[in-house]
Amino acid sequence: MTANAQDEKEAAVTTIREMGWLQGDIVSGADLADHIPQAAVDGVLGGKLPSHWVLISHSCSIHARAYDQAPMVEWIALKMMKKKPLGAYLNSNNPRILQLQLDEKLIFEAKIERRIWTPRSVLQSLKRNEHQKLDSEMIQTLSYWLSHSYNRIAIPDKLVERLKFRNGENIYIGLGVAIDSFLSENAHLLKGAWISFYPKEELLDATPYSVAFRLLIKPKHAAKLNELNTKLQEATNLDASEIEGLDIDECLITPLQDFTMLDAEDFTHYNSSDWLSLAEEDEGEGEGEGEGE
Incomplete structure (x- = not known):
């Protein structure tokens, strides 16, 4: 590695730390367009960028002092929808779908498979979305959901x-x-x-x-x-x-x-929806959906 390349990595770490990026920070959907391969857009996102992205890497990884300890960061797509939340999708109840209630009839919806990685250095060129933010309780719920999304209850x-x-x-x-x-x-x-x-x-x-x-x-x-x-x-x-x-x-x-x-x-x-989630997803899909700005 050249000295210049190492200097750039160290500078990126410093800048990211100064910008204060943390798990739960949100950027607009188009902000990552230049950093995602088209194959990922087609395969993971169905060919369409989401309304927003939320940074889901742990904050300790985002701020790792050595760039090569965590060269990539992970994001999950958020779809803003003008509808009431479905109770089964709140509070990490469903291992595949999470809804975060922003207002009475406004939600963010995340699906566990809609995740992508970008170089950590990309954070230097991004700006947080100041109009849509997750509060501490939402971030806690998101973190719990991510850590337990593939775990099922060991019930006989x-x-x-x-x-x-x-x-x-x-x-x-x-x-x-x-x-x-x-x-x-x-x-x-x-x-x-x-x-x-x-x-x-x-x-x-x-x-x-x-x-x-x-x-x-x-x-x-x-x-x-x-x-x-x-x-x-x-x-x-x-x-x-x-x-x-x-x-x-x-x-x-x-x-x-x-x-x-x-x-x-x-x-x-x-997780109540471990039993009924597939049926509920089929019944609830498309009801009152509409993307917000």
Whole structure:
């Protein structure tokens, strides 16, 4: 490597650090046009640039002191849409699609496969979009979604069959369906959902699984805790035929700060859309969609 090339890399690192680039920063869709191969535009983006990009590399990588430690940075496409969010796509519930609510009827939508890489040095020539920004809670949600997007809950198949199954009319029923519906309707108030179950292995006989659901309310909506808990109890008050093979320890909404590390050891993050996401995507695709500016 020539001295000039090394100097350019060191200068790029300094400039990027001074510009303060961080995970969650947004640029306009056209800003990366000159830095993305046409093959990526066609193959990953369906031939069309998105309305925006969000930087998803970890901030420590963006600011790595040696350029060659992190020569590339990663972006994910954001589609601005004038529509109400779908609850199943909020709060990292869906491993493939994330919606971030900007306003009552304005969202950013990200799909996990719509990701590209550019040289880190490109950041020097870019400007953040000052009209559209993610707040700290949105960035936290985005980061969590990215880190868990390919992880599925390790729930035994026999437990899944007891949580969600078809009745005689070929309609899905069960405790899992009731929880999923509640999460979809109240996703804007909740930070996430967790499930605990025992035993952890497949049960081949009629022995019941003990299950507990813990839903976490966002601090700013804490005043609605009792009201939401009442609604949750009503939603999960099911006929015996719908909870056969289950011993329900609890279905409870608690303040986010009351969910401790000890709880996290016993509970698993619950992605409701792991079960229903494909159907929901087919039904919701195209409804009320329209790109914002």
